[in-house]
Amino acid sequence: MSAEPPLLLMRGIVKQFPGVRALDGVDLEVRRGEVHCLLGQNGAGKSTLIKILSGAHQPDEGVIALGGEEVRLTGPTAAIRLGISTIYQELDLVDGLSVAENVFLGHERARLGFVRQGEANRATRDLLTRLGHPEIRPSTEVGRLSPAAKQVVSMARALSHDTRLIIMDEPSAALAHDEVANLFRIVRELTSRGVAVVYISHRLEEIREIGDRVTVLKDGRTAAVGLPAKSTPTSEIVSLMTGRTVEYVFPPRRPRPATGSEVLRVTGLTVPGVVEDVSFTIGAGEIVGLAGLVGSGRSEIIEAVYGARRASGEVVLEGRPMGRGRTAGRGGTAAAVRLGMGLAPEERKAQALLLDQSVAHNITLAGLGRYSRFGWLDRRRESAEARELVETLDIRPGDPDRPIKTLSGGNQQKAVLARWLVGERRLLLLDEPTRGVDVGARAELYAVIRRLADEGIGVLLVSSEVPEVLGLADRVLVVREGRIIHRADAQDLDEHRVLDMIMEGSAL
Amino acid sequence: MTVAADERLAGTGLVRRLLIRPELGAVVGAVVVFAFFASRSETFRSVAGVANWLDPASTLGIMAVAIALLMIGGEFDLSAGVLTGTTGLITVILATRYGFAIPVAMLAALAAALLVGFLNGLIVVRTGLPSFIVTLGTFLMLQGINLGVTKALTGTVQVGGLRRAEGYEQARAALAGTVSLGGADFRVAILWWLGVTALATWVLMRTRAGNWIFAVGGDERAARAVGVPAGRTKIALFMTTAGAAWLVGSILALRFTSVQANAGLGQEFVYIIAAVIGGCLLTGGYGSAVGASIGAVIFGMADKGIVFAGWDADWFTFFLGAMLLLATLANRLVRRYAEEVRH
Numbered sequence: 001m002s003a004e005p006p007l008l009l010m011r012g013i014v015k016q017f018p019g020v021r022a023l024d025g026v027d028l029e030v031r032r033g034e035v036h037c038l039l040g041q042n043g044a045g046k047s048t049l050i051k052i053l054s055g056a057h058q059p060d061e062g063v064i065a066l067g068g069e070e071v072r073l074t075g076p077t078a079a080i081r082l083g084i085s086t087i088y089q090e091l092d093l094v095d096g097l098s099v100a101e102n103v104f105l106g107h108e109r110a111r112l113g114f115v116r117q118g119e120a121n122r123a124t125r126d127l128l129t130r131l132g133h134p135e136i137r138p139s140t141e142v143g144r145l146s147p148a149a150k151q152v153v154s155m156a157r158a159l160s161h162d163t164r165l166i167i168m169d170e171p172s173a174a175l176a177h178d179e180v181a182n183l184f185r186i187v188r189e190l191t192s193r194g195v196a197v198v199y200i201s202h203r204l205e206e207i208r209e210i211g212d213r214v215t216v217l218k219d220g221r222t223a224a225v226g227l228p229a230k231s232t233p234t235s236e237i238v239s240l241m242t243g244r245t246v247e248y249v250f251p252p253r254r255p256r257p258a259t260g261s262e263v264l265r266v267t268g269l270t271v272p273g274v275v276e277d278v279s280f281t282i283g284a285g286e287i288v289g290l291a292g293l294v295g296s297g298r299s300e301i302i303e304a305v306y307g308a309r310r311a312s313g314e315v316v317l318e319g320r321p322m323g324r325g326r327t328a329g330r331g332g333t334a335a336a337v338r339l340g341m342g343l344a345p346e347e348r349k350a351q352a353l354l355l356d357q358s359v360a361h362n363i364t365l366a367g368l369g370r371y372s373r374f375g376w377l378d379r380r381r382e383s384a385e386a387r388e389l390v391e392t393l394d395i396r397p398g399d400p401d402r403p404i405k406t407l408s409g410g411n412q413q414k415a416v417l418a419r420w421l422v423g424e425r426r427l428l429l430l431d432e433p434t435r436g437v438d439v440g441a442r443a444e445l446y447a448v449i450r451r452l453a454d455e456g457i458g459v460l461l462v463s464s465e466v467p468e469v470l471g472l473a474d475r476v477l478v479v480r481e482g483r484i485i486h487r488a489d490a491q492d493l494d495e496h497r498v499l500d501m502i503m504e505g506s507a508l
Numbered sequence: 509m510t511v512a513a514d515e516r517l518a519g520t521g522l523v524r525r526l527l528i529r530p531e532l533g534a535v536v537g538a539v540v541v542f543a544f545f546a547s548r549s550e551t552f553r554s555v556a557g558v559a560n561w562l563d564p565a566s567t568l569g570i571m572a573v574a575i576a577l578l579m580i581g582g583e584f585d586l587s588a589g590v591l592t593g594t595t596g597l598i599t600v601i602l603a604t605r606y607g608f609a610i611p612v613a614m615l616a617a618l619a620a621a622l623l624v625g626f627l628n629g630l631i632v633v634r635t636g637l638p639s640f641i642v643t644l645g646t647f648l649m650l651q652g653i654n655l656g657v658t659k660a661l662t663g664t665v666q667v668g669g670l671r672r673a674e675g676y677e678q679a680r681a682a683l684a685g686t687v688s689l690g691g692a693d694f695r696v697a698i699l700w701w702l703g704v705t706a707l708a709t710w711v712l713m714r715t716r717a718g719n720w721i722f723a724v725g726g727d728e729r730a731a732r733a734v735g736v737p738a739g740r741t742k743i744a745l746f747m748t749t750a751g752a753a754w755l756v757g758s759i760l761a762l763r764f765t766s767v768q769a770n771a772g773l774g775q776e777f778v779y780i781i782a783a784v785i786g787g788c789l790l791t792g793g794y795g796s797a798v799g800a801s802i803g804a805v806i807f808g809m810a811d812k813g814i815v816f817a818g819w820d821a822d823w824f825t826f827f828l829g830a831m832l833l834l835a836t837l838a839n840r841l842v843r844r845y846a847e848e849v850r851h
Binding site: 076157 | 720726
């Protein structure tokens with residue numbers, strides 16, 4: 001190593017959240033002018049590390065040094081002042097302000113409090129031209145821009161500071177192919193000036209093309225530091241990312257009768273631009289897993305099946321075709337529920353739970369029609385049924401009258417599942433059912449899901465965690481860029497191969 | 509290299525740029541209301557008539573503009589109406605009972621108002637409680653103070669006699685006098701209102717403070733992430749609203765030379781309604797000062813126009829409700845149209 005200290009040095013970073021040790025001693029070293037890639041599966045600790053670097057979180061332990069000097073990143077402003085800019089995946093732009101106003105927000109070009117708008121517009125135009133997008137006008141309201149253009153604006157904002165280090169969190173996720181080329185051109189221009197880029201992406205081919213070195217995170221620890229990005233074999237990278245230190249216990253699969261009836265048949269499902277000609281079936285008692293990256297179209301497939309998203313193609317539930325071009329509300333989701341579908345959405349707290357209400361109320365919510373007679377709710381029957389489900393699913397603490405927000409993530413998720421056991425369910429759609437559920441509670445949740453399947457319900461499961469899909473599902477569909485690129489029995493696949501496929505698209 | 513944004517950026521025509529202005533609904537509403545009453549009453553469209561309906565618009569307009577700034581910043585202030593009464597009461601009581609010169613009494617009232625605004629802001633920023641609740645609390649407390657103190661001092665529910673206080677004539681000329689124009693007497697308050705609107709528009713469009721207001725109201729998290737002093741911006745906005753309440757309270761006290769203990773009560777929603785007619789969103793981050801002013805003009809025209817047209821003034825609130833619905837519906841339709849055009 002040269003005598004010059006690295007631009008950024010992080011040593012032994014630890015960050016603890018209630019119930020989770022998100023980072024457990026992470027090391028990172030970034031040199032001037034390099035593109036340093038950060039790799040790791042979901043939950044490996046990448047986003048926490050970024051948040052610490054951008055000043056949004058403070059580490060519990062560990063040392064951060066910039067240019068050889070130890071620093072404390074006490075807040076976003078402190079990080080920006082030290083020359084660290086972050087471009088988050090969900091871009092931090094204010095829609096109501098113009099492009100130029102967003103670029104200079106918080107450090108306006110002002111004299112006596114008055115913004116020199118002409119100067120800000122000129123400077124913004126220069127930055128946008130440098131970024132290869134002179135056609136974006138500085139005076140346009142940001143809310144009117146396309147996602148790709150918004151990202152360029154975020155980039156311009158990062159450049160408007162005197163930046164030494166830019167963190168890009170999945171910058172290519174929202175971009176079309178030719179726009180990625182432009183992004184890379186910008187990254188190269190930045191690094192040629194000595195700016196360092198911390199680049200986070202799931203796409204290995206991008207890392208090969210743009211990256212200099214790679215740091216791999218696994219379970220909140222650094223699995224490898226500073227591997228050469230171009231020459232490290234894919235198999236080595238993948239094996240560094242896989243092989244969890246925590247082993248999950250998956251319930252045993254039951255051999256299914258070969259003549260099991262079909263619960264769901266999806267034919268030619270297409271959501272323009274996201275999902276392309278997807279067909280599959282789910283049998284009674286079968287768990288089918290969709291493995292794929294965020295943005296691969298797996299959540300959209302679930303939403304389209306549920307009728308919450310406009311799609312073409314055919315969805316047939318137990319021989320009954322669901323309407324075409326269904327949308328939320330208008331016979332879409334309501335019909336789906338009536339005909340026996342149930343959804344446990346990805347954002348449990350935002351989309352599935354009434355946090356202040358009791359466990360019982362959250363469970364019976366979808367089936368209130370069952371307890372009402374002439375508009376009156378039969379509260380006694382409602383709470384009796386809820387109590388029964390709390391016992392069956394072993395929701396703890398076993399008090400149906402507790403506010404649901406006092407329960408752990410795993411038990412909240414059980415309550416969401418319990419909701420769909422009220423009444424006749426034929427098909428359960430589970431989107432990231434174990435997100436935010438701690439490791440110990442996962443096994444219980446897996447057991448519950450398997451038991452539901454054994455009772456004859458079909459289950460469609462989406463998870464970012466490949467081991468979970470492989471361990472829980474009977475059959476696995478690998479999804480990449482909106483298409484099913486591989487299908488196989490879960491027993492015939494291993495984590496290594498699936499990761500290989502969803503990252504490189506090298507099926508077979 | 510091109511992005512798909514190309515064409516839609518180039519296609520920003522003049523008509524569309526006008527259509528997406530937040531004040532469009534208010535402008536259309538104002539034109540319709542004016543045409544309606546002008547066709548019913550000759551007095552309404554005369555110079556004297558205009559002077560007459562601009563009068564209520566002016567004091568309401570000053571408040572509506574301040575509330576609009578606050579709403580763009582993502583907050584509400586329900587205490588603003590009663591605060592106009594509080595500041596008026598302080599000025600009159602200090603000037604008539606304790607012998608203060610009116611300018612001194614007014615400065616004391618201003619200090620009190622700014623303190624209330626500061627506390628409103630501080631509580632909202634520090635606790636994260638919704639400003640609707642926090643200022644509802646201050647609103648009720650101020651209402652109690654106004655009534656309690658007035659009764660304790662005078663035994664009645666009003667304080668008066670400001671005419672005899674020192675510096676009355678000059679203060680009245682500056683804040684509550686009239687200016688002759690085209691054979692009619694226009695209230696000086698109209699000039700203050702135009703000044704406040706111009707100042708607020710300038711701040712919103714041309715200063716960093718204006719950027720910050722839109723940013724904290726539009727996306728507070730994003731604003732904080734880039735170093736916008738979100739807390740200070742909000743506190744300043746509450747203090748601005750309180751300052752406007754002081755200005756209006758002083759104008760009204762000088763005009764009537766007396767203040768009722770319940771002055772300003774019920775006005776807080778009128779300010780919000782004017783700001784909403786003027787294009788402000790309840791969710792913050794969007795709106796304009798000019799729009800709020802035009803919202804106030806609609807109020808003024810309806811207030812006086814109903815009398816000019818010879819109708820029962822009891823119908824005023826019905827009219828307002830209809831205006832509110834129509835203007836916000838128009839704003840919404842236009843916004844949706846503007847958003848669809850770009851797809």
